[in-house]
Amino acid sequence: MATEPADLTPALLGGVPLFDRTLYVGRPSMAPEAEVHARIQSALDRRWLTNDGPLVQELEHRCAERLQVPHCIAVANATLGLEVALRALGVQGEVLLPAFTFIGTAHAAQWLGLTPVFCDVRDADHGLDPAEVARRITPATGAILGVHLWGRACAVEALEDIARRHGIPLILDAAHAMGCGHAGRPLGSRGTVEVFSLHATKGLNSLEGGLVTTTDEALAQRIRLMRNFGIPDEDQVSCVGTNAKMNEFSAAVGLCNLDHFDDLCAHNHRLYEAYATALAGVPGLRLVAPAPGEAFSHHYIVLEVLPGAALDRDQLVRLLRAENVYARRYFRPGCHRGEPYRSRPGGPPSLPVTDRLSQTLLQLPSGRQLSPDEAQRLGQRLANWGRHGAEVAARLREAGAT
């Protein structure tokens, strides 16, 4: 594989864009449309469109099997899944959670009148730091809420241990974790309860949707009840509930995409390898790697722009946009810097790892929209910018494009 010459003019400086169509982060990879149409038609034929329909039940069974967990409850989205799980567990007071996550993780707790307490994350896995949790835990702490960011398991053993010692639940936001594993098993049966997202931008998508998984049968029953207004059957209401039900069209799409999910993960793995090959040894740029030996979906392809690199993260994002690559900057800023949290008394806490990661990470396109060959070309362009960063930065300054 030849290295690109140094003098390739970036599209931002008037060169020809690398791609003639736009590549996105989180563009849905869909099963063949004929398969989707057929399953949706089956729901139309039955006139059973929601309320625990046969497609929702099939999705739950297949995901429970896949995740090796006894209870899997489909919900309308992961945010409602987190809310219902927190409520079914009777959590009160403060919830310890990482600041480096999607804002929805924190909002789910805040929405219930709980108080999110933001902790820093670990460099090693970008997940909740157990040392931070141990430091911030008090009698007011009602739960720990960890996140498997990018699908890499957070420090589940240490967090399970802290939760057990304090007699509080450990909820795991597994929104990114379909197709990912830890310690030889799929994620989904750790902590007290795990919550997956099947949102359109996620690796496995059902348009909107989520899965709540647990090994606790009584908890699973409460979650099923609360998902449907607390109604166990026609003539009874046994607790307060909400409407968090998944509909049949979503389940149809989820099932079709599930049929092709292993192939998609294999494709994403090839994309990752192509990016990694192109970027190996490039100064200032480091691809975030899965933990050795653990199953990984490679849905998120995360590039770290090391502090001190000649071109910073935001410059790279601008350069990429001109090449028709819509890279993203998840999660910027950290949750502690978003409202309503930043305006709390005392202002946002100091969370150095979160702040650094929110300034130095970017996500690259994955999924069926691009081939491994194209990923390699994109990786080579980034590698070229990495190797000739000072020169490109100088040209951007000259052009007033910094």
Ligand SMILES: *Cc1c(COP(=O)(O)O)cnc(C)c1O
């Ligand atoms: C997407 C996401 C959510 C929310 O999922 P929805 O299904 O859209 O409600 C929660 N947490 C994280 C980390 C996410 O990325």
